[in-house]
Amino acid sequence: MTNALGSNEIRSMLDRGDLVVMPLLDLNRQIGRASLDVRLGQDFVLFRKGQIPVMDVKDAFNDTAWVDYYDRIRREYGQAFILHPGQFVLSSTLEFLRLPRNVMAYVIGRSSWGRAGLVIATATFVDPGFQGVITLELVNEGEVPISLYPGTRIAQLVFHKLEGEVQAYKGKYAFDTRATASRAYEDEEIIKLTRKD
Amino acid sequence: MKCVNNDEINLRWHIFYTLKKLNNALEKPSIPSRSRKILKTIYDNLKDIEMNAIGSIDNIANGLSLIDKIILGINYGAPEWPNKLLDLYGPPIKCLVIPFITEHLATSDIQKYLPWWKQPCECYLLPFYAEEQDSPLNLQFFSTHLDKAWTMYNQELSDRFALIFAPGISIMTSNYDMFDWKQAKDIDWPRELKDWIEEIARSSRKSEVSPKAWDWKWDEICHATALLLENIPPSQIKDDPLEIISILIAGSIVASFEIHKGASFEGMASLERLIAFACDGSLFLSKYRSS
Numbered sequence: 001m002t003n004a005l006g007s008n009e010i011r012s013m014l015d016r017g018d019l020v021v022m023p024l025l026d027l028n029r030q031i032g033r034a035s036l037d038v039r040l041g042q043d044f045v046l047f048r049k050g051q052i053p054v055m056d057v058k059d060a061f062n063d064t065a066w067v068d069y070y071d072r073i074r075r076e077y078g079q080a081f082i083l084h085p086g087q088f089v090l091s092s093t094l095e096f097l098r099l100p101r102n103v104m105a106y107v108i109g110r111s112s113w114g115r116a117g118l119v120i121a122t123a124t125f126v127d128p129g130f131q132g133v134i135t136l137e138l139v140n141e142g143e144v145p146i147s148l149y150p151g152t153r154i155a156q157l158v159f160h161k162l163e164g165e166v167q168a169y170k171g172k173y174a175f176d177t178r179a180t181a182s183r184a185y186e187d188e189e190i191i192k193l194t195r196k197d
Numbered sequence: 198m199k200c201v202n203n204d205e206i207n208l209r210w211h212i213f214y215t216l217k218k219l220n221n222a223l224e225k226p227s228i229p230s231r232s233r234k235i236l237k238t239i240y241d242n243l244k245d246i247e248m249n250a251i252g253s254i255d256n257i258a259n260g261l262s263l264i265d266k267i268i269l270g271i272n273y274g275a276p277e278w279p280n281k282l283l284d285l286y287g288p289p290i291k292c293l294v295i296p297f298i299t300e301h302l303a304t305s306d307i308q309k310y311l312p313w314w315k316q317p318c319e320c321y322l323l324p325f326y327a328e329e330q331d332s333p334l335n336l337q338f339f340s341t342h343l344d345k346a347w348t349m350y351n352q353e354l355s356d357r358f359a360l361i362f363a364p365g366i367s368i369m370t371s372n373y374d375m376f377d378w379k380q381a382k383d384i385d386w387p388r389e390l391k392d393w394i395e396e397i398a399r400s401s402r403k404s405e406v407s408p409k410a411w412d413w414k415w416d417e418i419c420h421a422t423a424l425l426l427e428n429i430p431p432s433q434i435k436d437d438p439l440e441i442i443s444i445l446i447a448g449s450i451v452a453s454f455e456i457h458k459g460a461s462f463e464g465m466a467s468l469e470r471l472i473a474f475a476c477d478g479s480l481f482l483s484k485y486r487s488s
Contacts, residue, residue, distance in 0.1 A: 022424075023432035023478035025485050042477070077484045094481065096430050096474060131428060133474075151485060175428060175467050177474040 004034045005103070005159040013100060013159075020098035025151065035156040037110065038093040041133060042150040043178040044081055045090035046071045057185045058194035070181050080147035083118070083140040092133040092179040094151055101129040101165040105157040107136070113154055117142020120155045129168025132176040204254045211261050216243055218268050225272075231293060231320075232271040235304065238316045239264055246313075260310025263298070267322065270295030276331035279323070281476075282339045285441055286358070288350035291320040294342060298324045301345050321346055333445060333472045334452050336362040336369060361442060363406050364413070365449035373401035381408045384415050387423040393454055414443050421447030421475070426454075430471040432478030438486070439479050448472035 005013075010031060013019035021036070030037040052069050075081050083089060099105060104127060109120030119139040126134060136155060140146050148154070173180055184190065219240045222228060228236070243264075275295050283292040301323050308314040323342050329335065340358040347355035359366075367376035382391075382398040408415065417439050421431035425447060431439055452468055460468075 020429050022430055022475075023438070023482040025482060042481075077481060094478070096432075096471075096478070098427075098429060151481065175470075177430065177470045 003160070005161060006034050007031050009161075010036055010159060013103070018100040019103070019159075020096070022096045024095065030153065032156060035108070035158050037153040037156050038095050038097075038107075038134065040136070040148055040150050040152045040154040041092040041094045041179065042074050042076070043092060044073050044075070045179045045181050046073065047088065057190050067181070075150050077150065080149050082145050083138060083148055084145045085117070085140050085143055088137065088139045090179040090181060091136050091138055091148075092176070093136065093155070094133075096131075096133055096177065097126075097157075098131045099126060099128055099159075101168050102162045103159050104128045104162060105130075105159045107134060107155050108158060109155055110153060116146055117144075118146055118148075118154075126157070127169035127171070128162055128166050130174070131168070132174055133178065135173065135176065135179050204258075208254055208258060208261075211258065212243055212246060215261055215264060215268070216240065218265075218272075219243070222268055222272050227274075228271060229275070231291060232275060232295075234318075235293065235320055235322075236268065236271060238304065239267070242307075242311060242314050242316075256310050260307055263302075263307065263310065266297045266299075267295065270297040270322075270325075273297065276325050276329075278331050278333055278335065279325065279339060279342050282441075283323075283342060283346060285480075286343055287346045288321075290346075290350060291318065292323060292342075292346050293320060294323045294325045296325045296327070298322055300324060301349065303349060321349055332469060333476060334369065334449055334469060336365040336445060336449055339445075340366065360406065360411055361413075362446065363411075364408075364418075365446040368397070368453045369449045373397050374404055375406060377401075377404040377407040377410075379403055384408060385419050387419065387426055389426050390422060390450070390454060393457065413446070414440060417443035418447045418450075422451050425451040425468065425471060425475075428467070428471065430475035430478060432475045433482055438482040439475070441476050441479060444472060444475045444479060448475075 010019065011027075014021065014024075014027070021038075024030070025039065030039075048069055048071055055069060073081075081089075081091075104125065107121045107124045107126060109118065113120065117140055119137075119141050121134075121136055138148070173183070219236055222236050223233065223240065273296050275293055279294040280292070283294065301321065304316055304320045304322065305314075323345065325331075329338050340362040343358040344355045347357065363376045364381065367373055367378075378394065378398040378401045382394050384394075386394050417434055420434050421439055421444050424431035431444060431447065433439055448468070452465065452472075455465060455468060
């Protein structure tokens with residue numbers, strides 16, 4: 001893996017169509033010296049805290065579907081989502097991305113939001129050849145509620161080139177077009193590990 | 198004590214239960230504001246009803262039956278896509294597509310049944326039939342509703358959207374004679390589609406609806422089809438947002454092509470999500486640019 005790609009290389013990837021970012025609201029404002037800012041999407045996934053005794057992957061195979069643990073809400077243009085202290089929600093990038101098969105990316109929070117107490121992502125690795133929106137795991141670690149507006153530049157991608165191409169990512173989160181709740185229950189080892197007999 | 202007949206007693210029960218349903222619906226946070234306004238208007242018209250002053254009991258009972266359907270439809274939930282298209286391209290009057298009602302109506306039409314009916318603003322209600330799909334691919338349904346809403350607004354027959362969506366509807370319904378594919382085959386389609394469009398052109402007759410019969414943005418439509426074929430949601434062309442109509446027509450062409458190739462249902466669902474995402478992205482970009 002090489003060092004992080006600079007703005008010229010990111011621009012070249014965009015111009016060639018190797019890197020796709022759609023919609024791209026304002027490239028000049030989004031491109032940094034060695035990063036590309038991504039914006040907050042419109043959909044949010046919240047936990048139904050009042051009715052979750054425990055989040056257990058084996059429930060996905062029993063009578064409780066994991067969708068029962070979540071609510072979805074959508075904020076329209078100009079509407080804020082209020083993230084309270086300690087609250088954890090999922091959202092996604094506003095942009096649909098396609099990475100080249102020889103480029104991976106890290107998602108990093110923008111410091112402006114970090115200073116407000118917002119933690120953007122805990123799963124920060126984006127696979128080479130990934131295609132879809134990136135789900136963001138948002139936590140307000142601050143002490144006061146934060147208003148989040150869809151379209152805000154909230155995170156940045158730092159790209160790294162691989163030596164050679166790999167197969168495009170075709171995992172369970174490929175081609176997502178909105179924030180996707182955990183599908184940990186689809187992991188093969190979970191079936192083995194939760195089986196009693 | 199004044200004696201009341203059975204019909205009037207039944208009517209009182211009907212109003213009582215209708216007000217109860219309205220109260221329940223108005224307490225639901227999931228009811229969107231547009232639907233809530235309609236419910237509130239109905240509530241305000243029923244809550245202080247003067248039984249002595251009302252007209253024909255049969256007529257009022259019919260009005261209440263219509264209101265029952267409206268409440269049921271709003272409670273069930275308004276479909277996303279036809280309402281989105283009506284917001285974008287419909288007449289400058291609030292429109293709401295809901296299930297359970299059986300015909301297009303304006304809320305002021307309720308006055309035919311309830312003579313004391315008053316409303317702060319007009320709204321057109323359009324039916325969402327059980328066999329319809331809430332999908333960005335349902336162009337036929339969009340065109341019917343848009344034309345109907347404009348017909349109600351202008352009080353003269355409108356078939357503009359039947360024409361605008363004709364290329365998409367033609368290809369989705371395999372009714373190839375409703376659009377001139379013989380001329381359309383010369384458009385700069387993505388390479389992957391060219392053979393298939395030529396095949397369609399060979400099997401269709403010359404139609405009056407040529408690719409120039411409307412101001413279609415064929416560069417946008419071809420750009421969007423090319424991106425969709427690569428599983429990329431087409432929201433913009435260079436820096437500009439794509440027009441929603443172009444995205445929807447491109448979406449219907451690619452979806453028909455994928456069906457023709459025997460795509461999996463999962464693949465079709467993914468394509469439908471990409472089209473939806475592309476429309477949302479385009480709208481977001483438009484608002485961002487204009488604000």
